[in-house]
Amino acid sequence: MARIPDPNYDRDINRLVDAYKRGILAIATELSRLDVSDISRAHAKAALAEIAAILRDINAESAAWVAEYVPKAATDGVARAIVGLGVANTLAEAEKIVKFNRINREMVASAIADTQADLLAVTQNIDRRVRQAVRQATAESFRANMASGINGRRTINADTLAGIRKTLGQATDTGIIDAAGRRWKPEVYVDTVTRTKLNSAHRDATINEAIGRETYYAQISSHGARDACRNWEGRIVKLVPDAPGDYPYVGDLPRREIFHPRCRHVLSPVRSPENIRGGI
Numbered sequence: 001m002a003r004i005p006d007p008n009y010d011r012d013i014n015r016l017v018d019a020y021k022r023g024i025l026a027i028a029t030e031l032s033r034l035d036v037s038d039i040s041r042a043h044a045k046a047a048l049a050e051i052a053a054i055l056r057d058i059n060a061e062s063a064a065w066v067a068e069y070v071p072k073a074a075t076d077g078v079a080r081a082i083v084g085l086g087v088a089n090t091l092a093e094a095e096k097i098v099k100f101n102r103i104n105r106e107m108v109a110s111a112i113a114d115t116q117a118d119l120l121a122v123t124q125n126i127d128r129r130v131r132q133a134v135r136q137a138t139a140e141s142f143r144a145n146m147a148s149g150i151n152g153r154r155t156i157n158a159d160t161l162a163g164i165r166k167t168l169g170q171a172t173d174t175g176i177i178d179a180a181g182r183r184w185k186p187e188v189y190v191d192t193v194t195r196t197k198l199n200s201a202h203r204d205a206t207i208n209e210a211i212g213r214e215t216y217y218a219q220i221s222s223h224g225a226r227d228a229c230r231n232w233e234g235r236i237v238k239l240v241p242d243a244p245g246d247y248p249y250v251g252d253l254p255r256r257e258i259f260h261p262r263c264r265h266v267l268s269p270v271r272s273p274e275n276i277r278g279g280i
């Protein structure tokens with residue numbers, strides 16, 4: 001069997017992460033242009049409109065990226081299965097004959113929707129924080145101006161201005177909180193979400209293709225992992241719970257140990273697990 005290189009989406013993911021970084025920087029720049037000594041409602045509104053346009057661009061780029069790369073990862077997963085099962089000799093040859101079966105079509109559609117929703121939450125979060133910060137900064141600036149009038153001083157003190165700038169500055173740096181309550185920088189979150197989703201689309205596509213070809217076992221890839229995954233490298237798993245033999249079912253594997261977020265391990269289908277070293 002041809003040695004199949006593990007998929008690597010680093011460059012594609014970096015391109016998407018860069019789009020978020022650029023967008024966040026553009027938003028921070030937009031906020032820093034506000035004259036904190038006198039933020040008018042009109043200025044605040046204009047800045048928010050610019051920011052909304054930046055977020056729309058990020059969303060459009062991100063949705064298109066997901067619609068391209070989730071199917072690509074699934075295609076790679078199917079191609080790996082086809083080569084692993086000897087239906088094609090090389091990945092290039094396999095890629096030409098890849099066709100999603102029904103389960104894979106559904107899997108890809110739902111993986112696209114899930115990933116887009118996760119990424120949309122990032123920009124929605126930024127949008128909410130920025131609006132809140134601008135509202136707060138506008139109110140603080142207004143109050144400071146009132147107070148300076150009352151005091152007979154014409155300028156707002158430096159600490160107050162620094163405080164308003166800080167309010168605006170924090171809007172883009174606080175990040176997103178996930179379901180488990182962990183706080184992420186937006187770009188790190190985007191990187192983790194996309195890496196995790198592409199790899200799971202790849203594995204699911206391999207599994208679905210293998211089952212479609214009446215193959216019910218697979219071997220976990222090896223790349224010399226140092227985390228808990230290392231204990232699983234080269235191991236044989238069942239792709240359906242009822243397949244005969246004393247192998248763990250892929251759906252029951254402990255997620256803390258293997259196929260965790262950012263996990264790069266993939267599967268190669270195996271027709272007869274007893275012929276493979278690495279089985280239990």
Ligand SMILES: [Zn+2]
Pocket residue numbers: 225229258259260263264265
């Ligand atoms: Zn892993």
